[in-house]
Amino acid sequence: MDGMTQASRWTVIGQLGEIPRQGARVVATAVGDIAVFRALDDSVFAVEDSCPHKGGKLSQGIVHGHAVTCPLHSWVIDLQSGEAAAPDVGCARRFAVRVEDGRVLLSVPGAAS
Amino acid sequence: MNMMSPQRQRLVVIGNGMAGMRTVEELLKRAPQRYEITVFGAEPHPNYDRIALSSVLAGEKTLEQIVINSREWYAENDIRLIAGDPVVSVDRLERTVTSASGITVGYDRLLLATGSKPLAPPIPGLGLPGTCAFRDINDVEQMLAAAATHKRACVIGGGLLGLEAAWGLKRRGMSVALVHLMPTLMERQLDIAAGTLLQRDLDRRGIAFFTNGQTEEITGTDRATGVKLADGREIEADLVVVAIGIRPNIDLGRAMGLEVNRGIVVDDGMRSSEDPNVFAVGECIEHRGAVFGLVAPIWEQAKVCAAQLAGDEDAAYVTPALSTRLKITGIDVFSAGALNAADEADEEITFADAARGVYRKLVLRENKLVGAVMYGDVADGGWYFQMLREGADVSAMRDTLILGRAVATAALGTAAPDPHAAVAALADSAEICGCNGVCKGKISATISELKLTTLDAVRAHTKASASCGSCTPQVESLLAIALGGEVQKPAGEKPMCKCTTRGHDFVRKAIIAEEIKSIPEIMRRLGWEKPEGCASCRPALNYYLLCAWPGEYVDDAQSRFVNERMHANIQKDGTYSVVPRMWGGLTSAKELRALADVADKYNVREVKVTGGQRIDLFGVKREDLPAVWRDLNAAGMVSGHAYAKGLRTVKTCVGSTWCRFGTQDSTTMGVKLEKMTWGSWHPHKVKLAVSGCPRNCAEATIKDFGVVAVDSGWELSVGGNGGIHVRATDKLCKVETEAEVLEHCGAFLQLYREEARYLERTAPWVQRVGIDYVKQRIVEDAEGRRALHAKFLHAQQFAQIDPWAERAAGGAPAEPFKTLVPAE
Ligand code: SRM
Ligand SMILES: Cc1cc2nc3c(=O)[nH]c(=O)nc-3n(C[C@H](O)[C@H](O)[C@H](O)COP(=O)(O)OP(=O)(O)OC[C@H]3O[C@@H](n4cnc5c(N)ncnc54)[C@H](O)[C@@H]3O)c2cc1C
């Protein structure tokens, strides 16, 4: 996946309960801010916190289904693929993330931590 | 890049308007490489949809939205566009045209599409500043400028253009008078009964009519001040729009020696009679004695002319039957063919339902329909029009014909009463969109080929319903039929967004009637198609619930736009700006000191005085927000809600305390208003202002609720805003006491909270419902006013909690502000 070219490693970033449903939290990493989303159905996604349009903070957008609407100019970004919904074109970088025993683990590329 | 072939011929088009460019479009479809094309346009714009100027004037579309061919389009198609430079002469021997600025271009084929000119009768005063026609962007810009700064308009001419101009100006907040030479309106398209109904409805919407009015003079010396009629009537006006008709623009055609009557004479192939290399299309031509003023025949001319230019010498133009509609929202008029029986052999059938405001007349000749006039309900216009064009024999349904398609065909035993049946029954060749000449078959085919599911998509791909919009119901029906009748729409209301078929008003009513109290419940009960909604419907629903159930409904932060969730304005770099309240624009040394300290302590990058009379701190980091607020709270400052669809600022001037002209203490009044209204949520932002005298230094007349002090009390006015479309307030009433000001303000805001649609500011809302309605609820109905005010105050009990204090003290979740830190 995205982290393939760089060394990455799984890092615990917090408890699932710390991310609001239909919301996101930001994780500061060596490759920049990553937005970790939690959907209404508790699935979790991680994409760079920067909209492919003009760098809007996706973490601050409104989450609906498995998508987020960017707060700056309302592009809709699919959280699964990182792709902007048509007619807009662009892709936000994705990161691997998983939940284990209520803890959220993020595969942080180049993680020196 | 274009492969240049040596034998490419040169085509020069004079007139960058609807006819000329449609011909070029048709030509590019048929023979993209045949010509090297140069287009001259007198107007400095690319080709735009002239029809839609009425919608621009009425505030329904922007100028950008009506461009048909952008400059990029010309470039992509390798067309040289010389805009803003009219052609002044043509040399038919040398085959060259020369423009005003001296550009000379040679041609092999020349196309004249110079349109028409507004009729300018020899009325003294015409041409003064403050007078204009209604033909192009320049005219619309003049009207909009006048509407922004002046109050009264007078339109001369009660035809299609005059009425659309009058309505647009009315929508822009002017008081409008309309002078018409004849006893009834649109007498060329409507019979007396329909014309009278039209006048009655527009009169109710506040347009003052002066029929049988012969204009004698436009008065004024430096600027128009009014209109004088021959019978002595006088009308005061700061803007006079003359829209009494058009005449073909034949100046150039005549100068170059072409045969010219009323228009430039062309044959069935759109060729001038003098010169086989010169063609003409559009409103500048005369074909078999007829001249033109609607686009439907012009699209036919464009097709024929393009075919001829592409080498098809057989293409021949036949004028189609024409129909007319009026583009005034909520007023439905349809007319085609004969208005009245011509002689005793003709039959007239009429139908009138005064209560519903519906009127219909059909004219029959030898069992065929030769005319139709409809008012109020025009859904069957297309059906009648098709029978009229086809010359269908209607004798079998003669008795029920007037009752419309559903009844007439049911009587024949052929159709069930299905709302889409009328459209379903049309032949594929039936024209649906008269403006853009799109027929049913084309629309249906495009829907199924491209699997379109929305009206907007159909508009984008076929142009149907994209201009005047009056065929929208038929296009929607075609979509419904294509999608298996699944798109059901609550009558007349636009869906809130793509997640639902329900409109705003329907949802609001359902929330109250069915006592729905949460967003998921609304979505479930009202059948949302997308279970979690989207960023457009969720904030609206959250607001509707909050407004309906104050104190009960728990706000859903995740359904709020970031600014309202964070209680600060997000900036383009992801930092925030912080604006504390400064009551009525007043501040103190203590507050300023606290602001200065915060600015230093948190590295605020810019400190700015806002247009709302307070101070904005820019570049605050998300993590620092709670601490910034804590420090500001300590100095007694609270959130200014500069981010809210809610009460923003109350601007004031110094007023009688200091000002030599002040008649009342406007500052204190402003502070009292702000204390009463702060924290309230609304469909959109709300701004108030109080000025101490009519000099109005606080700009109260472009606010949502404006107060202007006069010697004997306070003038109240509502529904103003700045923004792209500046709108001055409408006067509400005058009151004497401070308590009355507060009561009127609270009541007005509550009415707006309860009845406007989400993201509709007071200006468009007041425009939509009419100031008379607002007056009736707020001024005339004293008891209703008190009740609304009481409801407002009740809701405020739960709203007036400073969100900053709440978050700084940890009373609301802190997560949104903090960054997660990896554990290791
Ligand atoms: C800060 C300020 C400019 C300034 O430095 O002076 C400002 C800044 C913004 N205005 Fe404004 N407006 C500011 C006074 C005004 C005024 C002046 C006034 O209130 O007297 C107007 C014209 C009056 C009016 O509202 O009718 C004004 C008319 C607008 C509009 C057009 C509104 C309309 O109805 O058409 C928008 C766009 C919108 O809301 O959709 C807008 C939108 C914005 C936004 C929110 C754009 C955005 O969505 O990000 C800007 C936010 C900047 C920020 O992050 O803080 N701003 N804006 C002013 C804040 C006033 C305050 O203290 O709260
Ligand atoms: C407000 C308004 C509403 C309307 N509503 C409707 C409607 O609802 N339905 C309908 O069917 N029709 C409507 N019409 C009529 C429709 O817009 C016209 O029939 C159509 O625009 C005519 O096209 P045209 O190309 O002949 O003229 P135009 O579109 O006027 O184009 C002619 C162009 O030629 C330019 N020109 C003139 N002389 C020269 C020169 N010497 N050199 C270079 N350029 C020159 C002009 O500046 C102009 O841009 C409306 C018109 C107006 C003004």
Ligand code: SF4
């Ligand atoms: S005028 Fe435009 S740029 Fe300036 S603050 Fe308002 S919205 Fe922003």
Ligand code: FES
């Ligand atoms: S930056 Fe996200 S939509 Fe523009």
